Amino acid sequence: MTEASGDVAQRFLYLEDLHVGQRSTTRTHTLDESQIVSFASQFDPQAFHLDAAAARDTVFGGLVASGWHTASITMRLLVTEGLPIAGGLVGRAAEVSWPRPTRPGDALRVESEVLEITPSRSSPDRGIVKVRSETRNQRDEVVQILVATMVVPRRPGAREG
């Protein structure tokens, strides 16, 4: 992901190519029980993420995905099908909330919107972009809201001008 030029550059979006209100939507990713348990075994080993029977007696009343799993699936969808930012999706910070849990069988998609674009004062070759991404399930319910602060390069030509 070095600075692209020519035809290749046309495929990536630089700071100048973004505008507030710009939207994108990904395809869906369907979660099953084995994915939920596999992620949780590695990163969030709690009863409500590991075992459907044990999860019935918890606050969730059944197996749910780790919020960090939902966040990671969201990142996967954004990387492979979200806005093709030049240099990649480089996050500096994020605010994330999980208004409702993700359960086995949920088909998740991500809908994003550019909220703010701020050219950097200290680094004239880049800017900071805030993007809000809602992760929705097959019933169109929002399972995660992510507001990510990303570093986005300016187009190389613009830099020299």
Place this chain on the structure above:
Amino acid sequence: MTEASGDVAQRFLYLEDLHVGQRSTTRTHTLDESQIVSFASQFDPQAFHLDAAAARDTVFGGLVASGWHTASITMRLLVTEGLPIAGGLVGRAAEVSWPRPTRPGDALRVESEVLEITPSRSSPDRGIVKVRSETRNQRDEVVQILVATMVVPRRPGAREG
């Protein structure tokens, strides 16, 4: 993770057992290149997370872990060695930032502090607790700051009183 009683209850912390300024520290988890690449292949397939050679030409100058990987490892350390909250660690929202990248060989630990404790008005059996967790590497540099908003149950006896 149902409501515990007797001896078992003593092992878990309820809302009444927490206080602002309460701290905890985990052991370390050492990341290697294969863990970084394995996570990224599933959830964040970008050059700077996937391939050490290709990563040299990116903004990071070498292989770095996905921020969501750092967040997931932090969760693992908090679940297994952080504050043993009754009913488990149930996050409603989180603010996360990554002041510097995590690289292969980094040994991460998490230092947490309770920031705020707010009994719920609508649900008298629980409260909302904000916990700040710094993830630090072997040079004591902060690689992630997480402020998590969690739901914590009140002690069952207190509820009835």
